Amino acid sequence: MSRRAAWLVVLLVSTGALVAAETAERPALTNADRVHDLAEDFACPVCQGQSIAESDAPVARTIRATIVRMVDEGATDAEVRDLLVTSFGEDIDYSPSGGGLTGLVWVLPVMVAAATAVGLVLAVRRWQGPTGDGLQPARQPLVLVGVVVVAVLAGVLVTRSTAGRGSSGSTSGDIRLSTRTLLIEAGVAPPAEAVDLYSEVLDIQPSNVEALAYRGWALWRGGDADAGRSDLEAAVELDPTYPDVRVFRASQRLSDDDFAGAAADLVALDSLEAAPIVADLVAQSHLRERVAGGLALNGEILAALELLDAGIEKDPEAASLLAERGWLLAGTGEFQLVELSLVSLDEAIRIEPDNPWALGYRALVNSVLLDRQEPALADAELFFSLPQRPTGLTDLLVAEGLGPAG
Known part of the structure; x- marks a missing residue:
């Protein structure tokens, strides 16, 4: 050649x-x-x-x-x-x-x-x-x-x-269908498998805030706190109006003793149109009350009351919020505020006569702060007749001599 x-x-x-x-x-x-x-x-x-x-x-x-x-x-x-x-x-x-x-x-x-x-x-x-x-x-x-x-x-x-590279060839309809199927599967899967499924959704659609928020929640609850926090922060950054991630991050911040941050998420949640299940989750977990209690322990009574008032404004029939508000007012020790606390506690019991928090708090206020033993004993009796009672509040009533006789 x-x-x-x-x-x-x-x-x-x-x-x-x-x-x-x-x-x-x-x-x-x-x-x-x-x-x-x-x-x-x-x-x-x-x-x-x-x-x-x-x-x-x-x-x-x-x-x-x-x-x-x-x-x-x-x-x-x-x-x-x-x-x-x-x-x-x-x-x-x-x-x-x-x-x-x-x-x-x-x-x-x-x-x-x-x-x-x-x-x-x-x-x-x-x-x-x-x-x-x-x-x-x-x-x-x-x-x-x-x-x-x-x-x-x-x-x-x-x-x-x-x-540069061209965009993905998948159509938006195919993406929505496949990601929705994966999200449904993740909702009923064990935690570790759910994390993998949420990750698969995010591989297909990185802007899926639901997958990002729920993966962060699953990671945080599973013990991977840093990765969970990172996902929750990214989800809020991606879509600040997604209600679920506000609840998740408020819970995470409460656990981290970041009461002000948790309160900010709950206040943001109040401005959103959340599904009823979200409000039920907050109420059943007493998330707002616990955050307010943390703020009060840090001396931020006004911020705690504002957080509770925001929830009451959203739902005037929230007996547990009214009860917590009354308890925080009583905790100031100021006579006028103690008297005012009974207004909130009375309203809570009017709305929900068997609310254990309202009954227990009112019994303590009357007995310890106002020396009104007869109404205090009546509330305590109702409290101890309930099948489900908060353990900490039960111990406090017993310690103050308001437990059942014998």
Whole structure:
């Protein structure tokens, strides 16, 4: 085979390999993959040496949430880049656009490296002299042109591959159907399996706040507190109007003794149109009362009362909230506020005559603070006749001599 034919074979094989590599079908990226890749491609505008994916700065979280929403809405990578570059400037983009002079910058290094390699080969050939069969060394122009063509093609393909990826081929209807099925399965699955199912939903649709919130709740309850907190924070950042995550994060913050943060989530919840089951969950867990009690123990009586009043305004028939309000007022020790506490306790018992908190609190206020033993004993008797009684309150009544005789 002549040298010219050999070089043509090399050229064709190289070109074919590059084209095949470019046109070969790549594994489909999930939306979560695209979000992660895009976040890594942009610098945090207010950080030093951190990408959007790495930074926990508020602006980085906001940008991540924007990327999530755009990807799930079907935006291409180029559209996401255009928005972020327009908003924050070209310096934020770690990857070049692949067009104009920027594309040339990516092509030139490949061309220079190839030209250098060709120069070295030719120098060696000249040093070696003619070959034994009397033929001249390789046809230099043909070699140079062939290698440069391959180099240019390689540079163009590199530029195309780094300039951005297309959006996922899944339709929004398919995504909604598949994620809803997974969420239903997660709702009845054991905790560990539920976490995996929620993660699968987020791989398909990273902006699914329900999956993010419930995965955070499952992780936190399962003992992975840091991962749970991270998911709950991200869910609130993604959609501050999602009621469920406000309840979950308020519970988490209460457990962390962050009473002010828990109160803020409950106040935010009050402004939302939540499903009745959400309100039932808050009421049955006495979440608002426990947060208010924590605030009161920290000396923040006014904040505690405001939190309870916000709940009462939402539901004037909330007997347990009225009872807690009366107890906090009585706890001040101020005579006028103690008298006022009975107004709330009386209203609570009017609404719910067998409310154990209202009966127990009123018995203690009358006995200990107002020295009214007869009404106190009457309430205590009703309290101890109930089948379900709060343990701590039961112990307190017994300690104050209001337990059942004998």
